[in-house]
Amino acid sequence: MLIRFTLPLALALTALAQDDLPDGAGKEAFLQVCGSCHDAGVVAGHRQTRDEWVNTVQQMITRGAEGTEEQFNSTLTYLVKNFGPKAAAVNINQASAADLQSGLGLSEKEAAAIVKHRSEKGAFKALEDLKKVPNLDYKKIEAQKDRITF
Secondary structure, X not given: OEEOOOOOOOOOOOOOOHHHOOOOOOHHHXXXXXXXXXXXXXXXXXXXXXXHHHHHHHHHHHOOOOEEHHHHHHHHHHHHHHOOXXXXXXXXXXXXXXXXHHHHOOOHHXXXXXXXXXXXXXXXXXXXXXXXXXOOOHHHHHHOHHHEEO
């Protein structure tokens, strides 16, 4: 069954930057059904409960976005897991590479680069210090800045 909907946040949104999103189950479905209208930073900024995401997806469906029931279910699961209201803060100076990767949606290479830089140069004092980390996409850090502690 094909469902059509338009996205409620489509005003002033740009194409979704695929690399700015955390990897995981449902990412591909999310990109297919939401990616043409939603920017990753906007999505990350809308931390919602499961019920709120269900409501948002239902609104999109009634407005005509395209996707299968399976794609919508995968998208909902992805949104709830990665953009829920209770995402824990990540201490950039204490987190392991695995915690940086899962907690901030970084690649394995990026998380390892943060740990290496921190070990060699000392603790980060401000978000801008992370610009000095080689092989780190700083846009990902900016998108998660509200979850980063020092």
